[in-house]
Amino acid sequence: MNKENYRIQKAYSPQARFKNQNVEPEFWKKKKLEELSKKEWELLCDGCGKCCLNKLECKGKIYFTNAHCRFLNPKNCLCRIYQNRFDVVKDCRDIDIKAIREKPRWLPKTCAYLLLDNGQDLPSWHPLITGKASSVIEAGISLKHRPVVSESEVEDYEDYIVDWEDL
Numbered sequence: 001m002n003k004e005n006y007r008i009q010k011a012y013s014p015q016a017r018f019k020n021q022n023v024e025p026e027f028w029k030k031k032k033l034e035e036l037s038k039k040e041w042e043l044l045c046d047g048c049g050k051c052c053l054n055k056l057e058c059k060g061k062i063y064f065t066n067a068h069c070r071f072l073n074p075k076n077c078l079c080r081i082y083q084n085r086f087d088v089v090k091d092c093r094d095i096d097i098k099a100i101r102e103k104p105r106w107l108p109k110t111c112a113y114l115l116l117d118n119g120q121d122l123p124s125w126h127p128l129i130t131g132k133a134s135s136v137i138e139a140g141i142s143l144k145h146r147p148v149v150s151e152s153e154v155e156d157y158e159d160y161i162v163d164w165e166d167l
């Protein structure tokens with residue numbers, strides 16, 4: 001599959017992910033990341049969208065930019081081609097254990113997988129705590145309401161480096 005035959009998914013409600021979860025309450029406190037089911041793993045993603053920002057790597061350090069993947073919808077911070085993202089975007093990374101532990105770190109500091117892997121709990125604004133997908137937006141953690149641009153508008157990523165404290 002290539003860029004010419006991808007399909008943009010219909011918009012869906014982010015809240016749908018948190019309805020009828022049918023998972024053990026506070027499963028993230030009872031299991032290691034390696035023991036989670038696929039459903040539990042997916043629920044841990046807070047939907048912040050920050051892993052879809054382009055980064056530069058220089059001398060072993062990662063620099064985040066405010067230029068997001070062209071397939072990220074900045075209105076809801078969700079991927080518009082989630083089901084076939086790896087076929088379409090060659091450098092879209094699967095968020096697995098290996099990615100979480102990779103150095104230098106390229107996931108944002110607030111990423112739930114990273115926090116749990118470092119022995120921390122989920123933050124109070126996480127949708128699994130609040131029951132609301134929108135709480136990540138209301139807490140100012142997601143990309144929504146931030147000055148972001150699509151990578152399709154970018155010529156030189158060095159002009160877009162940001163040092164937001166939650167990256």
Ligand code: SF4
Nearest residue numbers: 045046048049051111
């Ligand atoms: S940074 Fe982590 S929590 Fe945020 S969207 Fe990416 S995988 Fe999900």
Ligand code: SF4
Nearest residue numbers: 052069071072079092
């Ligand atoms: S294709 Fe990958 S990097 Fe792009 S928006 Fe989707 S999940 Fe993010």
